Every structure is written in C-alpha cells, then in structure tokens.
Amino acid sequence: MVMTTYIHCNKFFKKRSRQVEAIMIIGHVYSKVAAKALEGAQSKANTHMVLSFDRRSTRFLVEERQNLREVRPLGRFTVRFDKFWFDCWKFQKLHLPCSHVLAACKHAHHDFAMSISLVYTLEQVSHVYKG
Numbered sequence: 001m002v003m004t005t006y007i008h009c010n011k012f013f014k015k016r017s018r019q020v021e022a023i024m025i026i027g028h029v030y031s032k033v034a035a036k037a038l039e040g041a042q043s044k045a046n047t048h049m050v051l052s053f054d055r056r057s058t059r060f061l062v063e064e065r066q067n068l069r070e071v072r073p074l075g076r077f078t079v080r081f082d083k084f085w086f087d088c089w090k091f092q093k094l095h096l097p098c099s100h101v102l103a104a105c106k107h108a109h110h111d112f113a114m115s116i117s118l119v120y121t122l123e124q125v126s127h128v129y130k131g
C-alpha cells in the first residue's frame, strides 16, 4: 500500500514537473493562479485613479471609480511601497499586488513584479516538483 502510494506520487510529481517546464519554455513566468489574479487586478486597476503621490515616502492614495464584482462600497486606499503596506490588506493576505498597487505602479512607472512573491513563479513551483 505504501509503495503503491509512493509510486503514484512519484509519477504525478514527474508529470507535473514536465508540465511546468513546458509552460516555462513558452515564456510564462507565474503560476496559472497568479497570472489569473494579476489579470483580474489589472482589469480593475484601469478603473482606479491615483489622487495623490508622495515621491519621498512612495505613498499613494488610490480611489476606486468602479467596482462591479465586489459587494463592498467603493473606497480610497493607501499604498505605501516603502513599507510594503497596503490598507486594503489583499497584498498582506496573498502576497500578490492588488488593483490598487497596480494602479499606483502604473502612475509612478514602477515595475509591479517587485511586489509578487517568489512562491508564485513557475521556477519555484518547478523546484517543489523536483524535490
């Protein structure tokens, strides 16, 4: 029973490792879950507006103008890159940039990739399957 389970797990990990490497070869960097979350956040970020930006503290005030998918009211959110603190708390929960962070990055011409946890990269996923 234990040997059968080991063999099945080993087969699964080898198969997943090959699949992840194939996805990396065609140029993908992030896992499917992360890529989908970033795509959704990018779509929402296009409806946000940066009201203020303090270049010294890299503090942004981002206002939502439209949010059709969530039930909470529209709001204003603070993004602080210097402390990696964002008051909508999505980043702190998921370690992925939310729409507010993406709007702030777009405004200041920052590369948002710096705020994506390495656990979402296919390279890290590949390491997990290789053991």
Ligand SMILES: [Zn+2]
Pocket (backbone or CB within 6 Å): 077, 086, 087, 088, 089, 090, 091, 098, 099, 100, 101
């Ligand atoms: Zn946010």
